[in-house]
Amino acid sequence: MNSKFQIGAILRNRLALAGLAITVVVILAITLGAALMPHSEEDMDFVNLLMPPSLEHPFGTDAFGRDVLTRVLIGGRMSLMISLSAIALASVVGTMMGSLSAYHGGWTDAVLMRFSDLLFAFPSFVLALFLMVVLGFGTPNIILAIALVYLPIFARIARNMTMLIKEEPYVQAARLMGRRPLSIIVGEIIPNFSAPLLVQASIGVAFGIILEAGLSFIGLGVQPPTPSLGSIMADGREYFSRGPWVLTFSGLAISFALLGLNLLGDGIRDLTDPRLRERAAP
Amino acid sequence: MSDVLVDIRQLTAGFRSQGRTLGIVRGVDLTIERGEVLGIIGESGSGKTVTGLALLRLLPENAEVQAERMVFDGQDLLTLDDDGFGALRGARLAMIFQDPVASFNPAKRIGWHLHTIFTRADEAKARSVATPWRERARAILHDVGITRAEETIDLFPHQLSGGMLQRVLIALILALEPDLIVADEPTTNLDKLVERQVLRLFRDLQRRLSAAIVFITHDMATAASLCDRIAVMYAGQIVEIGRTRDVFEAPSHPYTQGLVRTSLALARGEGGRLAEIAGELPNPSQLPPGCLFEPRCDKAFGRCRVERPEPFPGRHGRAVRCFLAEMEQEPS
Amino acid sequence: MSLSAVDRFLPAVFSGRRWALPPTLRYVFGRILGALLVLLIGAFIVFLTMKAAPGDPSLSALGEQAPPEAIAAFRLQHGLDQPVITQFASWLGQIAHGDFGNSLVVASGRPISNLILSRLPTTAFVGLYALTIAVLSSLVLGTVAAVWRGKMADMVATSIAVLGISMPDFFLAYMLILGLALGLGLFPSYGFVAPGDSLLGALHASFLPALAIAAPMAAVFARTLRAALLEVIRQPYVTTARSFGLSRAFTFLHFIFRNALIPYVTIVGLQVRYVLGGVVVIERIFGIPGIGSLMVDAAFGRDYPLVQACMVTFLAIVLLVNLLVDIACTGLDPRRSR
Numbered sequence: 001m002n003s004k005f006q007i008g009a010i011l012r013n014r015l016a017l018a019g020l021a022i023t024v025v026v027i028l029a030i031t032l033g034a035a036l037m038p039h040s041e042e043d044m045d046f047v048n049l050l051m052p053p054s055l056e057h058p059f060g061t062d063a064f065g066r067d068v069l070t071r072v073l074i075g076g077r078m079s080l081m082i083s084l085s086a087i088a089l090a091s092v093v094g095t096m097m098g099s100l101s102a103y104h105g106g107w108t109d110a111v112l113m114r115f116s117d118l119l120f121a122f123p124s125f126v127l128a129l130f131l132m133v134v135l136g137f138g139t140p141n142i143i144l145a146i147a148l149v150y151l152p153i154f155a156r157i158a159r160n161m162t163m164l165i166k167e168e169p170y171v172q173a174a175r176l177m178g179r180r181p182l183s184i185i186v187g188e189i190i191p192n193f194s195a196p197l198l199v200q201a202s203i204g205v206a207f208g209i210i211l212e213a214g215l216s217f218i219g220l221g222v223q224p225p226t227p228s229l230g231s232i233m234a235d236g237r238e239y240f241s242r243g244p245w246v247l248t249f250s251g252l253a254i255s256f257a258l259l260g261l262n263l264l265g266d267g268i269r270d271l272t273d274p275r276l277r278e279r280a281a282p
Numbered sequence: 283m284s285d286v287l288v289d290i291r292q293l294t295a296g297f298r299s300q301g302r303t304l305g306i307v308r309g310v311d312l313t314i315e316r317g318e319v320l321g322i323i324g325e326s327g328s329g330k331t332v333t334g335l336a337l338l339r340l341l342p343e344n345a346e347v348q349a350e351r352m353v354f355d356g357q358d359l360l361t362l363d364d365d366g367f368g369a370l371r372g373a374r375l376a377m378i379f380q381d382p383v384a385s386f387n388p389a390k391r392i393g394w395h396l397h398t399i400f401t402r403a404d405e406a407k408a409r410s411v412a413t414p415w416r417e418r419a420r421a422i423l424h425d426v427g428i429t430r431a432e433e434t435i436d437l438f439p440h441q442l443s444g445g446m447l448q449r450v451l452i453a454l455i456l457a458l459e460p461d462l463i464v465a466d467e468p469t470t471n472l473d474k475l476v477e478r479q480v481l482r483l484f485r486d487l488q489r490r491l492s493a494a495i496v497f498i499t500h501d502m503a504t505a506a507s508l509c510d511r512i513a514v515m516y517a518g519q520i521v522e523i524g525r526t527r528d529v530f531e532a533p534s535h536p537y538t539q540g541l542v543r544t545s546l547a548l549a550r551g552e553g554g555r556l557a558e559i560a561g562e563l564p565n566p567s568q569l570p571p572g573c574l575f576e577p578r579c580d581k582a583f584g585r586c587r588v589e590r591p592e593p594f595p596g597r598h599g600r601a602v603r604c605f606l607a608e609m610e611q612e613p614s
Numbered sequence: 615m616s617l618s619a620v621d622r623f624l625p626a627v628f629s630g631r632r633w634a635l636p637p638t639l640r641y642v643f644g645r646i647l648g649a650l651l652v653l654l655i656g657a658f659i660v661f662l663t664m665k666a667a668p669g670d671p672s673l674s675a676l677g678e679q680a681p682p683e684a685i686a687a688f689r690l691q692h693g694l695d696q697p698v699i700t701q702f703a704s705w706l707g708q709i710a711h712g713d714f715g716n717s718l719v720v721a722s723g724r725p726i727s728n729l730i731l732s733r734l735p736t737t738a739f740v741g742l743y744a745l746t747i748a749v750l751s752s753l754v755l756g757t758v759a760a761v762w763r764g765k766m767a768d769m770v771a772t773s774i775a776v777l778g779i780s781m782p783d784f785f786l787a788y789m790l791i792l793g794l795a796l797g798l799g800l801f802p803s804y805g806f807v808a809p810g811d812s813l814l815g816a817l818h819a820s821f822l823p824a825l826a827i828a829a830p831m832a833a834v835f836a837r838t839l840r841a842a843l844l845e846v847i848r849q850p851y852v853t854t855a856r857s858f859g860l861s862r863a864f865t866f867l868h869f870i871f872r873n874a875l876i877p878y879v880t881i882v883g884l885q886v887r888y889v890l891g892g893v894v895v896i897e898r899i900f901g902i903p904g905i906g907s908l909m910v911d912a913a914f915g916r917d918y919p920l921v922q923a924c925m926v927t928f929l930a931i932v933l934l935v936n937l938l939v940d941i942a943c944t945g946l947d948p949r950r951s952r
Binding site (some may be wrong): 012015062114115117118120121123125126130132133134135136206210213214217218219220233237240244247248253254255258259262263264266 | 664888916922
Binding site for chain 3 (some may be wrong): 406
């Protein structure tokens with residue numbers, strides 16, 4: 001192994017560590033931090049409208065005099081909640097769909113995979129927008145829309161992995177012993193590709209946050225006054241030239257969280273994918 | 283001008299990994315004469331390929347290569363910079379690799395490869411050739427026994443078989459007209475019939491270019507049919523070197539004796555496995571303190587376990603790394 | 615996207631004597647037919663989904679207080695009383711004639727095909743502009759990172775790439791506005807100049823939106839190129855090239871870069887989906903009159919036929935780009951042509 005590659009490997013692990021640290025900080029901030037904040041996200045202070053960052057308000061105040069930091073923390077909790085729920089839904093349903101489809105094969109499999117191909121062909125944001133129109137605006141529907149956009153990705157991974165694993169001797173043995181397909185899939189097959197699922201889920205949560213923020217930003221997602229990272233940024237763009245800190249700090253917060261999730265995803269992939277690890281050695 | 287083309291003393295090579303260097307080649311001494319065919323024989327992992335790559339400075343970046351002396355045709359290779367070495371490669375030094383399919387640029391046609399090599403050869407020889415390249419390509423493909431040359435020129439590498447590609451590779455080398463060719467198991471991936479044809483081509487190649495060839499192989503019979511001299515490598519060292527006849531008829535090192543026995547058994551159609559030498563190569567990070575072959579040697583005795591033998595010279599340039607050879611010779 | 619099911623049945627159609635086309639042409643034809651088939655199915659699914667949407671399009675067009683007679687007349691006029699499959703068939707028949715029907719809410723009464731055709735060049739311009747920026751910068755970043763891997767330049771390029779992926783494009787858009795438009799005054803923060811009026815003006819006016827769309831893509835492209843280059847550098851044919859004494863520049867260009875281009879172009883093709891996704895929000899921020907802002911307007915106005923048409927247009931663009939990338943890859947990789 002090359003010494004240069006080693007620096008890369010250590011650094012990559014360090015980056016993964018940094019990703020984990022950032023993610024932990026973000027989660028602590030939006031749970032404990034938000035609870036400890038002296039302001040409430042709805043407290044308006046008409047004396048301090050649109051104040052630049054200060055010790056009292058580290059991220060400044062918005063046009064209603066609300067503390068932006070508090071709103072970002074509460075909004076971050078909302079955004080993460082939406083994205084986590086969506087990805088949880090997408091991963092469970094998508095994985096089951098993909099695994100069952102691959103396990104049984106036949107025309108159901110062909111139709112399902114063509115359908116997921118088709119969903120893949122739409123730009124994800126456009127698809128989410130379309131689904132919002134069809135489902136109607138509102139928070140539960142954002143979750144559903146993001147889940148539907150991300151579902152084919154999980155289905156695809158699950159299908160490909162199941163295709164490989166279902167021919168393994170231990171799966172064949174389980175089948176011969178008369179175990180039910182669902183029990184084999186859940187007990188024997190899915191645990192064997194939990195690592196790529198985890199990588200995809202971690203990247204997926206980041207992706208879900210971006211989708212939510214985008215939808216809310218153009219006004220089709222979480223509706224004001226409920227704060228989410230996207231709706232705070234949407235507020236901030238109204239008076240961007242007078243008080244750029246609202247949008248800037250909420251945007252930096254979202255970027256920070258995404259950086260953590262992306263680094264974490266990359267890190268898990270490096271650690272768990274033996275093919276990639278080998279690839280690092282020339 | 284001396285007859286020695288290449289002179290190497292104490293070549294060592296290894297790969298850096300996790301802060302340590304794993305030695306692969308451990309002190310190889312080698313002289314190659316002009317126009318001779320030298321066979322290097324050894325099992326995989328014995329360091330024969332790394333020796334060949336080190337000779338052309340083609341090892342990857344994480345390799346560490348050292349030598350007391352490395353001279354090619356009077357030119358000191360140790361002090362030569364990378365650009366200077368690059369000028370030697372393809373002009374005076376060339377290499378043929380084990381996997382002909384992987385040796386070609388998959389995105390380019392056979393004709394492109396030939397054209398590129400003609401340009402390189404003309405540049406190296408500082409000449410300009412009036413013949414159109416397609417004509418030269420046709421001629422040289424004919425020389426290596428490709429009858430449908432015209433069609434072959436327009437094909438992509440993946441459309442040709444391994445044997446055909448190895449012929450094309452030989453044609454490329456033929457166009458380069460080097461003085462030294464390192465051939466790394468060029469027939470290993472080919473079937474028996476094609477192997478024989480390619481070996482014949484090698485003999486032609488050597489005769490036409492009067493180039494020296496270092497023929498790396500794990501197959502005794504192949505080496506015997508082609509080489510003037512043979513060097514047997516074990517665990518990164520040359521354990522025996524000498525004229526092909528001498529080595530075959532009177533193998534002196536126990537390892538060589540084993541190899542010859544195996545190859546004879548194979549030729550008689552007996553199961554090769556039975557005659558093979560038991561055991562495996564020593565782990566590079568846990569070398570035995572004495573002779574590197576001692577753990578597998580059926581003739582080892584006390585001294586072999588504590589002291590590492592040096593090459594013991596014999597007649598006609600023979601050298602054997604074994605205390606037994608030394609003892610047999612000493613009384614006379 | 616994989617259309618293997620389509621592939622499997624199409625060559626059979628073309629393998630008859632009457633269709634003695636050269637294999638490459640047959641392949642391209644097969645691809646085009648496959649894409650059209652996917653477009654058709656996609657359009658049908660969009661249509662069906664739209665039908666399932668809550669709310670009555672006649673109400674959103676005429677207002678909640680519309681008299682029942684007006685609604686009935688509207689439904690009759692737009693064929694909303696017909697069965698779904700009949701509605702789809704007539705809709706499809708209209709589309710085949712380039713007629714998407716009329717917009718119900720946004721630009722009321724205007725033919726949708728007119729709207730889309732007038733907006734399409736704008737989106738195409740901004741999209742291609744962004745793609746060009748992304749490709750050019752990723753070629754530099756990816757090559758630098760691969761050639762000087764493990765060194766400072768690689769760290770910098772890789773860091774830029776990770777940051778690029780982590781910044782949502784609409785946030786980046788505002789940071790660019792803050793720095794380059796409001797701060798330095800180098801570019802306008804709003805508005806669009808048609809390239810037909812002034813190409814330079816258009817390039818200048820659309821620089822920030824294009825850059826905002828390009829940055830995350832450039833990051834992905836650069837990472838792909840870096841990985842592909844490092845993979846190819848390890849291939850035996852690169853060692854062979856070195857053993858021939860070919861110059862470093864020649865080896866890099868014709869052996870390494872040339873072969874790394876194949877996965878690179880594939881990824882570029884796949885990313886076009888994200889470009890188009892980015893276009894929607896970015897067009898809105900910069901007030902660019904493209905398909906993206908049209909679709910957002912339609913979504914807000916619940917202008918169902920227009921939303922439908924925009925979806926089909928986006929699908930068509932993606933399929934077209936996939937097709938082009940596929941053909942390009944077949945040209946780049948001789949192993950793929952049959």
